[in-house]
Amino acid sequence: MKTGRGAQGKDAFSEYLKHIFRLENVSSPVSTSALAEAMNVAPSTVTDTLKRLAEKGLINYVPYHGITLTPEGQKASVKAIRRHRIVERFLTDMLGFEWHEAHEEALLFENNISEEVERRLFVALNRPKVCPHGYPIPSKPEDVRVEDTTLYSLEPGEKAEVISVKDDEPELLQFMASLGIKPGVKIKVEAKDPFKGPLQAQVGRSRRTVGWHLANSIYVRKLGG
Ligand SMILES: [Zn+2]
Structure with a gap:
């Protein structure tokens, strides 16, 4: 479940920008209702913040048409x-949090650290390339490449490597971990039931049943052979 916790108060701007950036990658302009749904809040509550983001020159916002990021807004999104x-x-590498805890826990304080603390954390972590869920740590908009091949799109016989997994459903992440699914793991689809049925897959050395929702939350890169 999404809590929308980071969507309130002074952290709101960066939370909005992150969501708008992601949604714009799927379809632009972003509708107010799509944004509200992604943030798990009522559409009426987003309009106020959208107006303020527009005043700051971070988005173009036309009521009933939608939202696009300005170049400034893109930069701010990438930073966030x-x-x-x-x-x-x-949280995961230094404090020992599990990967299903990291996303929500980060939202609680990520906007309250200085740029210098962020910079030193990055160095202390050995300049990591990806987050615990496999997403790139970007410096510019092009780095935020969104994988679009899900495990579910694979056909029986096809092999793939897990690149990233959706990070906002803690229970789902926990379950994934229990199946041994994480970035870098190789998976071979053995069978797939029709009508959104589950697929049977070889995950590492184990055979697993992976349901539709789970398989659609796992992004992969197909492997040849
Ligand atoms: Zn993450």
């Missing part, structure tokens, strides 16, 4: 995404 992923790595 970068910070989130660095803080996630800090």
Whole structure:
């Protein structure tokens, strides 16, 4: 479940920008309702913040048409995404949090650290390339490449490597971990039931049943052969 916890108060701007950036990658302009749904809040609550983001020159916002990021807004989004992923790595690598805890826990304080703390964390972590869920830690908009091949799109016989997994459903992440699914793991689809049925897959050395929702939350890169 998404809590939308980071969506309130002074952290709101960066939370909005992160979501708008991600949604714009899927379809632009972003509708107010799509944004509200992604943030798990009522559409009426987002309009106020959207107006303020527009005043700051971070987005173009036309009511009933949608939202696009300005170049300034893109830069600010990338900064917010970068910070989130660095803080996630800090939580898992240095503080021993599990990967299903990192996302929510990061939202609680990531906007309250200085740029210098963020910079030093990054160095102390050995300049990681990805967050615990496999997403790149970006320096520019092009780095925030969104994988679009899900495990579910594979056909029986096809092999793939897990690149990243959706990070905002803690229970799902916990379950994934129990199946041995994480970035870097190789998976071979053995069978797939029709009508959104589960697939049978070889995960590392184990055979697993992976349901539709789970398989759609796992992004992969196909492997040849
Ligand atoms: Zn993450």
